[in-house]
Amino acid sequence: MLCLGSMDALLVDQVMAVYVVVAVAMAILGGIYAYVWRLSAMTGLSQRRLGLGFAGMVVLWLVLAAAAAARVFATVEPVLVLAALAILSIWALIFYFLWELDRTSRT
Amino acid sequence: MKFSGVLKLLLLFWLGGVILAAFFYAPADRALGEAGRVIIFHIPVAWVTVLAFLVSCVYGVQFLRRRDLGDDLRAAAAAELGLLFAMLATVTGSIFARITWGSFWNWDPRETSIFILLLIYAAYFALRSAVEDEERRGRLSAVYAIVAFVTVPFLVFVVPRVYFSLHPDIITPTGKLEMGARTLQVFLASLGGFTGLFAWMYQLAVRIGERRQQA
Numbered sequence: 001m002l003c004l005g006s007m008d009a010l011l012v013d014q015v016m017a018v019y020v021v022v023a024v025a026m027a028i029l030g031g032i033y034a035y036v037w038r039l040s041a042m043t044g045l046s047q048r049r050l051g052l053g054f055a056g057m058v059v060l061w062l063v064l065a066a067a068a069a070a071r072v073f074a075t076v077e078p079v080l081v082l083a084a085l086a087i088l089s090i091w092a093l094i095f096y097f098l099w100e101l102d103r104t105s106r107t
Numbered sequence: 108m109k110f111s112g113v114l115k116l117l118l119l120f121w122l123g124g125v126i127l128a129a130f131f132y133a134p135a136d137r138a139l140g141e142a143g144r145v146i147i148f149h150i151p152v153a154w155v156t157v158l159a160f161l162v163s164c165v166y167g168v169q170f171l172r173r174r175d176l177g178d179d180l181r182a183a184a185a186a187e188l189g190l191l192f193a194m195l196a197t198v199t200g201s202i203f204a205r206i207t208w209g210s211f212w213n214w215d216p217r218e219t220s221i222f223i224l225l226l227i228y229a230a231y232f233a234l235r236s237a238v239e240d241e242e243r244r245g246r247l248s249a250v251y252a253i254v255a256f257v258t259v260p261f262l263v264f265v266v267p268r269v270y271f272s273l274h275p276d277i278i279t280p281t282g283k284l285e286m287g288a289r290t291l292q293v294f295l296a297s298l299g300g301f302t303g304l305f306a307w308m309y310q311l312a313v314r315i316g317e318r319r320q321q322a
Contacts, residue, residue, distance in 0.1 A: 017141035020206045024145050024199040025126070028152055031195040035188075035308065042315050076141065084130040088123055095119045098307060102115070105314050 014076040018083050025087045026061065029094055036097045043104045053093045060086050115307065122300040125293060133290040145203045146286075147294050151301035153196040153221075153263070158305060159189030160228070160252075160259050167252035170245050179245035180320065182252050183235065184312040188305065190228045197221050220262040227255050 033053075108116075129147040136143020166182035169175070200218065201211045212218060231251055238244035286294060 014141050017139075017206065020142045020202060021129075021144045021148075023202050025148050027198050027202065028148055028195050031191060031198075032304075032308070035191055039311060039315055042319060080130045080141075084127055087126050091122055091126060092119070095115075098311070099115065101311055101315075102307075105311060105318065 011074075011076060015079050018076065018079050022061075022083045022086060026090065029087070029090045033090075033094055033097075036094065036101060040097070040101055043101060053097065056089075056093065060089060114303075118300065118303045118307065121296070122304065125297045125300050128293040128296065133293045134287060136290070139207065142203070142206050143290075145199070147290070147297050149196065149199045149203060150294070151297045152192050152199060154298055155301050155305045156189050156192040156196055156224075157259060157263055158302065159185045159192060159309070160256050162309070163189060163252045164256035167249035167256075170249040174242070174245070176241055176245060176320070177317070179241075179248060180316045181313055182249060184309060184316055186228060186231055186252060188309055188312065190225070190232070192305070193221060193225050193228065197225065216266055220266045224259065224262045227258060231255060 125147070129144050133144060133147065135141045139145075162185035163182045166178045166185060170178035170182060197218075200221070204213060204215075204218070205211045208215075231248065234251055235244055235248050238247055
């Protein structure tokens with residue numbers, strides 16, 4: 001799927017392993033996101049905003065994939081930084097929606 | 108700001124810290140390399156599954172004792188979250204299996220037991236949707252939730268250890284956790300963070316469910 005041709009084999013293994021960690025974290029956060037979406041339908045919280053958030057999540061993931069595909073990395077460390085940033089931003093997004101859901105469910 | 112708001116903000120920074128620590132504090136695993144970091148997220152999800160099913164069982168017992176429909180709602184909300192986290196544990200385990208064993212699904216004892224658990228709790232919701240009368244639904248669901256939880260320790264903790272499994276086990280035969288000190292610290296912090304996240308999601312699900320019941 002990704003074009004990692006210019007990297008040496010060890011680095012490719014390391015990058016792919018980080019991708020597995022990101023995929024696992026994204027799957028967990030994505031599942032939680034879907035649950036928040038379902039709950040939000042019951043409270044009248046703007047689903048448009050949730051949709052935009054989800055689109056943002058996909059874009060982030062694509063940026064990460066594109067960065068690797070562009071063969072910009074010579075070591076695994078920048079991939080770790082990007083991976084952590086991607087997961088952190090999704091977590092912050094989910095937290096925001098949980099916070100909003102909490103607020104709207106009280107009113 | 109109220110105390111609960113402070114706790115939620117604490118959760119934001121706590122889990123944020125866990126994410127950063129998973130990549131920059133915990134070292135790569137000796138055997139699994141960078142992919143070893145998966146356990147920091149995968150196992151807490153499985154833990155929350157067990158916790159949610161336990162809560163469902165406890166409220167099932169409460170319903171049978173008090174016949175309060177609120178307890179039925181709490182049991183169902185917990186089972187719903189348990190099912191969600193069980194699915195996430197299955198999906199994330201499957202992704203991990205792909206890189207360690209070369210295929211997404213192998214019918215390994217661990218995979219088979221979580222699959223059976225998923226079926227058991229999917230049937231809980233099939234049962235609930237099949238009964239219209241609230242009191243009867245609550246009674247049947249409560250009994251089912253209790254019986255279903257009896258299978259959880261066997262399916263999650265016993266079966267995968269009785270039969271040969273490719274699944275890595277972090278608990279050694281002597282009962283110790285097989286992890287480096289740093290990884291263990293991040294792992295325990297993640298367990299705490301996911302438990303807090305479950306508590307918040309559960310509280311929201313119950314509150315929204317109560318509002319729908321009143322409407």
